[in-house]
Amino acid sequence: MRISIVNPNSTRSMTDTVAKAARQAAARGTEILAYQNDAGPLSIEGYVDGAHAVPGLLHALAVAESDGAEAHIIACFDDTGLDAARSMLTGPVIGIGEAGARMASLVARRFSVVTTLSVSVPILEDNLARAGLAGNCASVRASEIPVLALDTDPEAADAKIGAEIERAITQDRAEAIVLGCAGMADMAADLSARFGVPVIDGVASAVKLMEGALTMGLKTSKRGGYAAPRVKQDARLAVPA
Amino acid sequence: MRISIVNPNSTRSMTDTVAKAARQAAARGTEILAYQNDAGPLSIEGYVDGAHAVPGLLHALAVAESDGAEAHIIACFDDTGLDAARSMLTGPVIGIGEAGARMASLVARRFSVVTTLSVSVPILEDNLARAGLAGNCASVRASEIPVLALDTDPEAADAKIGAEIERAITQDRAEAIVLGCAGMADMAADLSARFGVPVIDGVASAVKLMEGALTMGLKTSKRGGYAAPRVKQDARLAVPA
Amino acid sequence: MRISIVNPNSTRSMTDTVAKAARQAAARGTEILAYQNDAGPLSIEGYVDGAHAVPGLLHALAVAESDGAEAHIIACFDDTGLDAARSMLTGPVIGIGEAGARMASLVARRFSVVTTLSVSVPILEDNLARAGLAGNCASVRASEIPVLALDTDPEAADAKIGAEIERAITQDRAEAIVLGCAGMADMAADLSARFGVPVIDGVASAVKLMEGALTMGLKTSKRGGYAAPRVKQDARLAVPA
Amino acid sequence: MRISIVNPNSTRSMTDTVAKAARQAAARGTEILAYQNDAGPLSIEGYVDGAHAVPGLLHALAVAESDGAEAHIIACFDDTGLDAARSMLTGPVIGIGEAGARMASLVARRFSVVTTLSVSVPILEDNLARAGLAGNCASVRASEIPVLALDTDPEAADAKIGAEIERAITQDRAEAIVLGCAGMADMAADLSARFGVPVIDGVASAVKLMEGALTMGLKTSKRGGYAAPRVKQDARLAVPA
Amino acid sequence: MRISIVNPNSTRSMTDTVAKAARQAAARGTEILAYQNDAGPLSIEGYVDGAHAVPGLLHALAVAESDGAEAHIIACFDDTGLDAARSMLTGPVIGIGEAGARMASLVARRFSVVTTLSVSVPILEDNLARAGLAGNCASVRASEIPVLALDTDPEAADAKIGAEIERAITQDRAEAIVLGCAGMADMAADLSARFGVPVIDGVASAVKLMEGALTMGLKTSKRGGYAAPRVKQDARLAVPA
Amino acid sequence: MRISIVNPNSTRSMTDTVAKAARQAAARGTEILAYQNDAGPLSIEGYVDGAHAVPGLLHALAVAESDGAEAHIIACFDDTGLDAARSMLTGPVIGIGEAGARMASLVARRFSVVTTLSVSVPILEDNLARAGLAGNCASVRASEIPVLALDTDPEAADAKIGAEIERAITQDRAEAIVLGCAGMADMAADLSARFGVPVIDGVASAVKLMEGALTMGLKTSKRGGYAAPRVKQDARLAVPA
Structure with missing residues (x-):
């Protein structure tokens, strides 16, 4: 199974740290795809950093899904953008917090x-x-x-x-x-x-929880708050498919 | 006093509706500055729309503050981006929800x-x-x-x-x-x-609450979660001053 | 607009303090009517003082309403008698707490x-x-x-x-x-x-909240717990109309 | 032991009903002293009735204590005036609610x-x-x-x-x-x-709880919110001793 | 009336202490039946002790009921086995905690x-x-x-x-x-x-509460969680009748 | 890794069902050890059944630990005996509820x-x-x-x-x-x-959570409520080591 881990900030050493931790925790047979939000702040410290990180994070997650990732980990303890990610994506998503x-x-x-x-x-x-x-x-x-x-x-x-x-x-x-x-x-x-x-x-925790969810065939429920976004007549802001 | 109202979506008729409602509720002597997030979705329906609206909303709020607005209203009932706005800005901020x-x-x-x-x-x-x-x-x-x-x-x-x-x-x-x-x-x-x-x-409610806060000289506390963002060595993502 | 502020205790200097604070906070065009509960204790410190203050406070509020006050402030941080006042009166009521x-x-x-x-x-x-x-x-x-x-x-x-x-x-x-x-x-x-x-x-806060409510045309809802008292066949204890 | 039960309203038939119910529930050796608040409303239906009942209720409770009642029952399901009674009196107090x-x-x-x-x-x-x-x-x-x-x-x-x-x-x-x-x-x-x-x-429940408290020698704690009222230099509103 | 008190542990001095305390608190006419769980641990300190105490405790309570006890006290501050006892027995049950x-x-x-x-x-x-x-x-x-x-x-x-x-x-x-x-x-x-x-x-408290419940004719409700256990076709584990 | 699953009741078909479900959910390399509480009731329906099941369940868990199980699953949705099991055992424990x-x-x-x-x-x-x-x-x-x-x-x-x-x-x-x-x-x-x-x-969920905990090297914390039971001078009720 393939699980993506996305660092919502743009600091390479942190991306490397979380990717390494995720791979150490992963079961044999789990492939970890690591992504970095190059459009994000250097670190996420407080609400403003978090707000600026989200669009790039969602973009990276959409790329991850198109790359075949079946589950997704947001590698910031603030669980930045988690609700939007669960709504946008098909596979299960968790934040390390x-x-x-x-x-x-x-x-x-x-x-x-x-x-x-x-x-x-x-x-x-x-x-x-x-x-x-x-x-x-x-x-x-x-x-x-x-x-x-x-x-x-x-x-x-x-x-x-x-x-x-x-x-x-x-x-x-x-x-x-x-x-x-x-x-x-x-x-x-x-x-x-x-x-x-x-x-x-939290990184290892997230890997094990996502492996568990995938083994059980679980995906985010699309009833209620995590329903997929409605398509609007606005070409500028197309939601990643 | 000057109060900004920012429509986080890009639909002109809604911007006009909220600006009109805000002006009707405002006291004599209150100037309402209305802004629209042209980078936002056509409407905010769910988490993904909200996430995409925030950076443009924060930008509009920063412009409003530089235009002399002393308090700010986020004109979406989801209170989109409220915490980040309170952290970023000096004056008090409220969402209509x-x-x-x-x-x-x-x-x-x-x-x-x-x-x-x-x-x-x-x-x-x-x-x-x-x-x-x-x-x-x-x-x-x-x-x-x-x-x-x-x-x-x-x-x-x-x-x-x-x-x-x-x-x-x-x-x-x-x-x-x-x-x-x-x-x-x-x-x-x-x-x-x-x-x-x-x-x-909520629009009229927000106008009256912000007028009240300004009359009382209140600003968002900068202790705790709404502390101003730290400046980082990252020229790309400078927080609006 | 006319807003009453009632000091539930009988100490003149406190009545003066709260009246002055209310007038400083009031918008131009807001008339503050100040009342003192001469039947109340010298100060409200604990439950017993509060209980003794309420009937005189309610009487003062009824007088205020008959004097044309459209909204009302109870000037004790305990919010003494607030629920009864909301039930008895037509206009909105708030306590400074x-x-x-x-x-x-x-x-x-x-x-x-x-x-x-x-x-x-x-x-x-x-x-x-x-x-x-x-x-x-x-x-x-x-x-x-x-x-x-x-x-x-x-x-x-x-x-x-x-x-x-x-x-x-x-x-x-x-x-x-x-x-x-x-x-x-x-x-x-x-x-x-x-x-x-x-x-x-709390005094300034109450003035601004009541001004806001009046501007919006809001009155206390008379459904539920704040329904007007039923008239009973007991001439002794007529509820102030 | 002596336990008072005070009807906070002025309707004789209710006073009789609660006195009778209290005596039926009482243990042999428990004397029930019944009081009626003649200064109260005919019934307590809502906040305004409750507020008007409290001073007369407190007076009746003070009389009960001077008559030797060691514990006290407020015979209204709203527990009208309960906190003030606990603060004012020495013995334990309960409402039937x-x-x-x-x-x-x-x-x-x-x-x-x-x-x-x-x-x-x-x-x-x-x-x-x-x-x-x-x-x-x-x-x-x-x-x-x-x-x-x-x-x-x-x-x-x-x-x-x-x-x-x-x-x-x-x-x-x-x-x-x-x-x-x-x-x-x-x-x-x-x-x-x-x-x-x-x-x-609630009446029988209150009798049994107060009998229990008295058997155990329990009185209301006078630390915190139920501390006895401070004496003030105001002869008009002397707290019943 | 007869009230049982069961010490869920097997230490005689504690059984004696609680029996004595219960008898001192009891009204004239209340008979206290004291039981000890000889199958229990010497004391109940933590979850494991508690778990081991329950079957013997339930057995003692069933004996107490067959001995004519109409209400029951579990004499451990952890309220060990309280829910099971309420479900199994007819009369009211309380723990001293x-x-x-x-x-x-x-x-x-x-x-x-x-x-x-x-x-x-x-x-x-x-x-x-x-x-x-x-x-x-x-x-x-x-x-x-x-x-x-x-x-x-x-x-x-x-x-x-x-x-x-x-x-x-x-x-x-x-x-x-x-x-x-x-x-x-x-x-x-x-x-x-x-x-x-x-x-x-807690022992005296429990005696007075159970005396009160019995005087009022109260028994544990058998609707919901405290319904009597269903009889199963398993002779080994017959629930005490 | 070895994970035990214990059916706290004595019905063989349920033991087989949960063992099969656990094995289907388990990763390659996870050995599931299944146990049945032959001293338990035929099923656990309500508090009394649960209380009777616990000692035999704890015994089975102690056997499982001595058989080399590193983590443990209680296969009843009531999470019967969970706190005692966490206190008694070294490895992590979860209930399927x-x-x-x-x-x-x-x-x-x-x-x-x-x-x-x-x-x-x-x-x-x-x-x-x-x-x-x-x-x-x-x-x-x-x-x-x-x-x-x-x-x-x-x-x-x-x-x-x-x-x-x-x-x-x-x-x-x-x-x-x-x-x-x-x-x-x-x-x-x-x-x-x-x-x-x-x-x-719940069975598959428990398997994946326990596999995750073991991979991460997690054991139940022995500070606080899950501290290991103290040894007492009572040979009869020795806690399984």
Whole structure:
């Protein structure tokens, strides 16, 4: 089976990180098609970045579908553009934020998310609430590491993220940790060993959930909010078929 | 004071309808600056249309701010792009969906929204839930009138919308009605007289709320999720200043 | 248009403060009619004070309506008697507590209320929950300044209120502040400048919301809980017409 | 032990009905002191009646406490004035609405309330929500029997109340019924036998809960919202000691 | 009337403690039948203990019913097996956790539970949420006293429980305390005197609630989830009649 | 990898059905170990059956772990004994009810569960609420097919289940269906084709989720409620190691 993973920002190193993490998590027989939104911002930090990323992201997803991808992963923890993607595409779609949190809820009653900047905290809180996971979320904590610094200053990132994990466990009663940024995908195993609780990467979570959905033959329901867009008499803005 | 109203879609007749409704609601001394998103879809029906409308909408709002608008109204009942707009702009911003529902909650304990197509129902339900208004919302009902048919077939629109209002009152215990589309802005007075309950237009609601906020000197808080976007080293996607 | 503002307690200086604040917020053409409940307690601090204030408050509101007031403001942050007033009167009615919180929710995702005594905290928490605003309320904090000391010891009041605002911002992630007492109406501008977040006065908020409702022709719905009281065969307790 | 029951309205036949029901439910050794609020409306139907009833009700409760009553029952299903009474008095206080619903939750997962007029439905829904019982409440149904008609036309009342119970069981999945008016106190046993589900009277429920609280030595906590009112320098409105 | 109290664990001293507490709370004329689950664990600390206790508990309850008990109390604060007991038995059933929390909600707006080990905290939080009491619960605090140490080291238990009560009052704004273990039944009066807030024992609460239900003639509704189990063609696992 | 699936009831045909469904869903390389709780009831219909099934279920799970199973599936839609299993075992555990609902939430905003008897409806509603999925659940509908009749009268079962799916889609706005009984595991594909919405089997869902968790190296967190049981000085009830 073919699963696409789309980085909604335009930073090559992050695209490489998520593609590598996805391929490591994939089952034998799963082909990961990785895409980057070259029209997107360098990173997605807050609502404005997210808004600017969506059209290019949807375009990349449409390309992925025409390339034969049967399921799709949006590789930003904000789950940027997820509803529009589910409406536009035929195959199932997941964001790494929803994926990580859903996987965490299988192995812990309460989890904390440790993300990059505090500007993302309300976005993640809203997403968790909408997904019904707010009750299981002990806290969303910002490490105040900018997204791109995950790559350029990994030691500082590791220290700050570790400190927030420590606080989540001791102060917020977190029983598991979800890493709240696509750029953290390769840190899960080490942190889990260090802190003795499940530390969960959203990219791997998304791959396993999409593999599961495809094996079961599931596609996004086209009744209700995810109905395919109506075709309008406006040639300029044709929805990708 | 100057308040901008931006139609996130590219249909001129809707832009005219909302501009006219906004000017009728405005106090003497309020100047309404009307904008249209020519890069947007013909109408916003569902998530995909909404996603495509946002970048052009944000651009129009940035132009409005540089034109001297001190507060801003997004003239789509889906409140398209509202969070990004609040983050990007200095002045207060409201969408007509949130505005209509907040005004309804001042004069009724339970209100129903009557909108166009059922594809918009989950979007509106989500928005109401996030705004804390789900408990006061008796129902969100779709008249199954496409947005553009409000203009091209007003009699059918009136009949179908009236039928849903009737059902909302008798079956859902609605005490007031919020008209769930910018294109219905001129129908409120007649429907209110016909059904004997407050029937509320979001455009007028938004004008009065923004006038109130400006009189009080209020601007969007820049702490938390609406913090101004960070400047990145990416010349391609400069955030409008 | 004529809007009444009724102080449910019998302290003249508070009546003057709220009348002045209302007139400053009012648009040209809005006449503010100010009333005081001489049968009420000196201040409203807790449930018992509130219960004793209501009949006199309702009487004052009935007088206001007969004086031509088209909309009404209850000038106590507890929103004392609000439901009964909405049921009894024809025009729209708001309390300054609900007004301040609703206005705050337009410019911030999370706000804190800073009120007088801790005995009022559960009342305000209940009111916010009922209005659907609990999710946006970061905290309700008591400064432990008695209502009347706002007037007699303004420096101490200012210091204690400032200290709670500081804590709300730093500890509770508040992005805006609502001043939780009618007697604080004249402090908003200074505090907003000092703390760099919106600081919102409920009196001005209520004036702008009621002006908006009147401009839109909105009255309280008389279906459901706010239906006019039935006339009973009991001459002693005639409901003011 | 001595328990007071106060009818907040001024209708003698209702006072007699609730006193009789309370005495039937009381344990040997419990003395029921019955009071009537002669300053109250003939019945409590909606917010305005409730607001007018409270001061006289509080006065009657103060008299009851000075007569040696150790616990107190407010005999209106709206729980009129309950918070103020808990704050003012030393002994525990309950309303028959809260009492009936709490007792129902011991013997059924979902119950319906069948009350008199639809104007009371939102009041009861709010009270149940505040008490945490909304999730267990299948519906609040109005029989559209005015309070006083329970006495003057008992056959019609019985038929209409029975019809609503039937609908609650078959349409709303109610597993038990709470009778939503003090004037229905003598109907519980017959209706329970007829419909084969628990039918619960709030008056008896309140007596048993207050007997239980007194046996356990419980009084209302005076920390937080129910703190005793502060004494103010206002001779006119002295709080009953 | 006859009320059974069943200790779901096999520790004799706890059975004696709860039987004594129940008899002290019982009205004259109430006979308390005490049972112990000899097939159960020594104490119930966490989900596994609870699961192992249920079949023996249900057996003891069936014996109690055949012995003439008309109502039943499960003497573990986890309310172990409560739903199954309500379904299996004819008379009303309550657990001491639900009983204590419901009684607390009559005399305080916010209460805290002080229990034994932190492994029980999520169980109690879930139970309170399901009962609709989460909104009134300020906190569930663990004293980290193992259940059996309540008996073997009462001084340490008293000190640790007192320290948590202190924190609940000062840090969590608790207005009353519920003692979260059957083994604490005899500590309520002293702690209440020491801390000046209601301190509530679930055993006494359960006795008074069951006496009340019996006086009112209430039995568990057999519609919905508590319907009597269907008889199956499986002789091995006959449900106790 | 080895995954156990345990049928908590003692009916061989159901054990065979779930084992077959699990093996069909499993990836190449996944070995499914199937167990039956011979000490359990013939089927699990309601709380009493569930309570009796748990100890034998836990025993079977302990055997499975000692047989080398690294993850575990409880093959009853009630998720019988799930919390105790997670606490007792080292590897991750899921019930088919939670699994089916979580998978449904990936491909639809609103789903309905179609189960066997109405006695199970409140159990499933509670489980969904606890898992945070109540907001996405349009309805839980009972087909009134006893569990064992799924096997003995498949045509009637198919007709009744189909009728409820039809109602869920048209009346409850369900966008996907979760089959609410282990015995329905082989019906999903046909029903999905017939009704044009995703129809989801919990057994396959559980297999894919557990495969995903194992691939990611996830185990149940042992902090908080799922901490391993403490060892007590009671030889009779040794917890399986």
